[in-house]
Amino acid sequence: MGFFFRKKETTMVEKTKITMVNKRGKNLGKIKGFSIQFLPYAEIRDLDSNERIKKILKIVLENNIIILQGKLSSEEEARLIGDTMAMIGHIKNFKGIELAVISDKEEEGFFNQFRTGLINILSKGDLGAVTIIGPASIVKEIKKNPKKIELMLKD
Amino acid sequence: MVIKIIRNFFRNIFGGLFKNKEDIKLGFYGPPNAGKTSLANRICKDFTGEEIGKVSKIPHETRKVQFKEKVEIEYKNKKMTFKMIDTPGIATKIDYEDFLKYKMNKKDAKERAKTATQGIVESIKWLDDMDLVVIVLDATENPYSQVNITIIGNLVARKIPVLIVANKIDLKNADIKKIEAAFPEYDVVGLSAKYGKNLEEFYESLLKLSKKI
Numbered sequence: 545m546g547f548f549f550r551k552k553e554t555t556m557v558e559k560t561k562i563t564m565v566n567k568r569g570k571n572l573g574k575i576k577g578f579s580i581q582f583l584p585y586a587e588i589r590d591l592d593s594n595e596r597i598k599k600i601l602k603i604v605l606e607n608n609i610i611i612l613q614g615k616l617s618s619e620e621e622a623r624l625i626g627d628t629m630a631m632i633g634h635i636k637n638f639k640g641i642e643l644a645v646i647s648d649k650e651e652e653g654f655f656n657q658f659r660t661g662l663i664n665i666l667s668k669g670d671l672g673a674v675t676i677i678g679p680a681s682i683v684k685e686i687k688k689n690p691k692k693i694e695l696m697l698k699d
Numbered sequence: 700m701v702i703k704i705i706r707n708f709f710r711n712i713f714g715g716l717f718k719n720k721e722d723i724k725l726g727f728y729g730p731p732n733a734g735k736t737s738l739a740n741r742i743c744k745d746f747t748g749e750e751i752g753k754v755s756k757i758p759h760e761t762r763k764v765q766f767k768e769k770v771e772i773e774y775k776n777k778k779m780t781f782k783m784i785d786t787p788g789i790a791t792k793i794d795y796e797d798f799l800k801y802k803m804n805k806k807d808a809k810e811r812a813k814t815a816t817q818g819i820v821e822s823i824k825w826l827d828d829m830d831l832v833v834i835v836l837d838a839t840e841n842p843y844s845q846v847n848i849t850i851i852g853n854l855v856a857r858k859i860p861v862l863i864v865a866n867k868i869d870l871k872n873a874d875i876k877k878i879e880a881a882f883p884e885y886d887v888v889g890l891s892a893k894y895g896k897n898l899e900e901f902y903e904s905l906l907k908l909s910k911k912i
Contacts, residue, residue, distance in 0.1 A: 617856075
């Protein structure tokens with residue numbers, strides 16, 4: 545299992561800056577009731593799509609925000625959304641998830657793309673990407689632009 | 700899974716032979732409140748005189764997939780017949796309390812949330828059955844939402860041609876360039892479904908893309 549960050553954190557993940565701010569743009573102080581869990585790709589690499597989604601939703605349902613190394617396939621993302629919808633109304637206080645993926649793929653030159661592609665094939669995943677998934681009861685919004693993800697937490 | 704593979708195999712083998720006899724299944728996808736039904740209504744009204752569904756300011760108004768058969772779109776001597784499929788907006792979360800802001804009572808809000816979740820599941824299922832998809836985005840919103848990327852990724856994986864519409868260009872804070880920058884590999888047509896602005900460019904792009912099927 546991955547490791548935990550504690551509350552107020554600013555984490556650098558390769559070129560990606562992850563900041564935790566409130567809706568007024570201020571850095572948050574103490575936030576209670578959840579953890580941020582880093583999930584290395586190795587943790588899901590050998591799982592099939594069902595198991596991956598099950599694992600992710602289990603962590604989210606325990607009020608954790610997941611920072612996943614790499615990304616799910618588009619089909620898995622769609623399945624994750626579908627499974628999330630099926631759970632709303634059946635699990636108390638569960639209102640869905642917030643989801644964002646950031647990847648630096650577009651900015652790479654040809655050689656780097658080739659090298660990254662090769663690494664991704666060998667590792668069976670897109671390791672240049674970072675996926676953030678959090679329960680909607682905690683994460684109000686994930687604002688994203690190509691270089692930055694902001695987690696807007698609920699008051 | 701096996702049934703799906705067999706079904707796709709037969710569709711690929713025999714689909715080509717009978718393709719011309721079937722109407723093109725044109726899907727409208729996107730996040731809630733982007734204007735999918737408004738655009739589908741505009742097209743249906745232009746070419747059949749009837750609308751496909753109800754629109755509302757309250758998100759998740761469309762909670763079931765809606766159809767309009769035999770919509771013959773004609774533009775500059777080009778003509779094609781479509782089966783229009785308007786889908787519920789795809790979201791990753793639904794909170795019934797959000798509907799209370801629209802002066803809805805709790806019971807109705809809860810029912811709306813329930814049917815909206817079912818609608819999203821239905822939308823996702825329908826991705827497999829489209830021939831061509833128009834992604835309708837609200838040009839005043841941030842296009843980098845993961846829902847948009849997930850929908851497009853799924854269509855690319857299924858080799859379904861995509862046309863992106865930047866809707867609501869009548870609004871001051873609409874930004875088509877932001878959408879173009881987010882999806883540089885796709886044609887982006889800016890329009891206002893509500894006021895019927897720039898529909899000509901949309902029809903031209905749509906008919907052009909239909910030839911790729």
